Amino acid sequence: MAQTVFIDGAAGTTGLEIAERLAGRAEFSLIVLDEVRRKDADARREALNDADFVILCLPDDAAREAVVMIEGDRTRVIDASTAHRTAAGWVYGLPEVTGHDAVANAARVSNPGCYSTGFIALIAPLIRAGLLPADWPYACNAVSGYSGGGKALIERFEQDRDIAWRGYALGLGHKHVPEMQAHCDLSVAPLFSPSVIPAHRGMVVDVQLPLSVMAGAGSPDALRGALADFYAGSPIVVMGETPSDGEMLLRGSNAGDDRIELFVFGNADASQARLIARLDNLGKGASGACVQNLNIMAGLPETAGLRL
Template identity: 75%
Template sequence: MTHKVFIDGAVGTTGLEIAERLTGRAEFELIVLDEARRKQDAARAEALNAADFVILCLPDDAAREAVAMIANLHTRVIDASTAHRVAAGWTYGFPEITGRDAVAGALRVSNPGCYSTGFIALLAPLVRAGLLPADWPYTCNAVSGYSGGGKALIARFEADGDIAWRGYALNLGHKHVPEMQALSGLAHAPLFTPAVIPAHRGMVVEIPLPLGAMAGMGPGKGPGMGSTDAFRAALTEFYAGSPVVSVSQEPPADGELLLRASMEPWDGLELHVLASADGSQARLVAGLDNLGKGASGAAVQSLNLMAGLDETAGLRL
């Protein structure tokens, strides 16, 4: 069976990479509008309603408008914007966290944010298992390739070769924070400090844990606390059998993790649990491609499940 897919916003970075992952796949037929028609509401509405699956790669307001144009009960939507990530009636498109069956059966799926993917992947399983408290004020430090910032940011980075680091969301109002809090089951919004570096793609997300202070009685001895070995074991069990998420069992031999500017497209997600010698401090670290599992790869994974296909079809793993 061939499924008709319309990517609304197909000329943006996320849309282009989704289309690349669908190219040559007989399971899908892309509905494509030419340059003039893709900006016409009537043409877009026709495509939105003719499709079996719609993938929205649009700004938030435009994504809401696109959903409102759908006048039938069969067109299923994956929204890569922020508009619906914590909205009622939408399923969060992180199958490893929300469940593959939930994503497979959903009419409306919100694609996770790139930073949120790393944060939630690390923290949600440990909070659910009672190994970390839900009411701790967590912090999250992260760096990303500049491609996640859209065409304007890409142009600025590529035009100015002197930028080495760009900190942003300095007002602490980053749009990913609501989903990070909600999907991890936290009582408090995390303090999130993102930055962009001069690499086209790639991302590292870190959650530092002062375990001694968190337990109040030394590492691993307070209520709702666990050891770093327990964290690693719990994450390994949680993602057992996942073809996308892996958990490193040993710290890097040289004590370093690298994010290379030459990174190739990748749809996987690698998690690390790192600890101080006395166990009083830990670092939970996620490595991913912000355009892969952090955007386009995640959308294709959800699309595969919704279409009843192998979730890894077309992915770069």
């Protein structure tokens, strides 16, 4: 029997992509509200409580309100907003780091932020392995396609073709920083510099490491080996091949997929390194991760319906 899924906020970018990945899958039956009913509180409440799984693709406050509307403990929730990513009682939905069993058994799963996925996937395993210090003030630069900013930012980029780069969160208060710190067990919040480029989708997260002055830090080769071992066998988190020309590209024509590639680059004397994650901000950074978590929670192969 198909398990029912209600996507609350299905008209947004993330919700539309989740629905597309679930379309035609016999394991799930989507509860769909028309334009009028999805704005009706009683209709939403009914859908939230009738579904086996609810995926929230809403602003933070609306996501919190939706969770309150769920009356019993039968409905299991995946929240794609920022609202519950460090909240007690919620499992962080990065199963490769948090643990597949934790996600499989969870009633409430918070879907990670796109930038956070890259940062945590790189840093958390290396801190656990003792190859990077937990008390270092990490700096992270990242660029993303404009689709991650929602309808308003998509419209701005597509109407104003003169935008070549958009730096933001200049007050150093980006909403992903708390989860980046919490799920890497960092004693100091990372200094995070995000930006948007004129590509629809795609993302690069870049962490620079002055290894020679980091107490106990491993060499670039040791970091690379530890990441390869940690994610060995994962069909989704993979080690990228080192480019022979010393360059990495993020193409505007990228159609997107649900994997994340990790890279470690070091200089000749191993005194410096760059950790880089390349992913699709709408794939493993959002919708693909939601579907992966849903699969795990439903007891299905985690890659079902994903683009790999």
